[in-house]
Amino acid sequence: MPLTFAIIDDEPLAHTLIESFASKIDYLTHLGNCHNAQQAKDFLAQQRVDFIFLDIRMPQVSGFEFLQSLSNPPKVIIISAHKEYALESYEYAISDYLLKPFDFERFEKAVRKVSAELTANDNAPNPTKSTSNHIFIKDEKKHHKVPLTDIRYIKANGNFTSIELRDGHIISQMKISDFEKLLPAEIFCRVHRSYLVALNAVTLFTANELTLGDVTIPVGRVYKPNVRLLLANIEKTHQSSL
Incomplete structure (x- = not known):
C-alpha cells in the first residue's frame, strides 16, 4: 500500500540517509522534514502522514515529550544512536526502533512492519469514517x-x-x-x-x-x-x- 512519511531529527545527515533509503522503495512518499519538535508539531497540524521517523535526543523537547504532546500520533519509527532508550520507547506504542547507524535492509524491515500494521488497521472497522450524508x-x-x-x-x-x-x-x-x-x-x-x-x-x-x-x-x-x-x-x- 502507498505510504507517506516525514522525518523529525535535528541531524541533517539523518535526513539525507533516510531520504536516500526511502527513494529505493517505490510505495513511499516523503512529505516533510522537521528538525525540532515545534516544527514537527506545526507540520502535523497541517499535514497527515502515515508514519514518522523520530529522533529521541533533540534540542529543547525530546522525541518522547513530543509524542506525549500528540493526541493522535501517526505510526512511529524511532531512530536513535542510543540503545538505552529502546525499552522505554515501546511504552509509546512505536512500530520499530532503528539504532544508528542502520543499513538499508534494517530500514526496509521497519518500513514493512509499519505497512503491515496500517494494512491491518485498514481492514478493521473504522468508526470515525462518515457513513451518513x-x-x-x-x-x-x-x-x-x-x-x-x-x-x-x-x-x-x-x-x-x-x-x-x-x-x-x-x-x-x-x-x-x-x-x-x-x-x-x-x-x-x-x-x-x-x-x-x-x-x-x-x-x-x-x-x-x-x-x-x-x-x-x-x-x-x-x-x-x-x-x-x-x-x-x-x-x-x-x-x-x-
Missing part, C-alpha cells in the same frame, strides 16, 4: 450539522480550517487531517497540503490546478496521484450518467 463540524462554540453535498472544499489556514460551503463557510479548529479521515474518500480528495476538495464541485481541471466555480486550487506535487484518481472518478461518474 452529513457530518458535524465544530467551531469555537457550536457543532454544525452539514450535509456532505454542501461542502465545496476545505482549506487549512494556520491554526484554523475554513470549510467552504455552497452558501457560506465555517471556521473550525479541527485539522484538515481530521476532515481527511472523517470524509469518504470516494467523494472528497486531498489535492494539496492545504486543500481537500469535493468531487462534485470540480468544474475544470489541469495537471497543476483545479477550478471550483470561481475558485482555483493548486495541486501539490505529492498529491498528483490523488488527483489522477479524482479525474478517473469524474470520468466514471460522467459515463454512468450517459
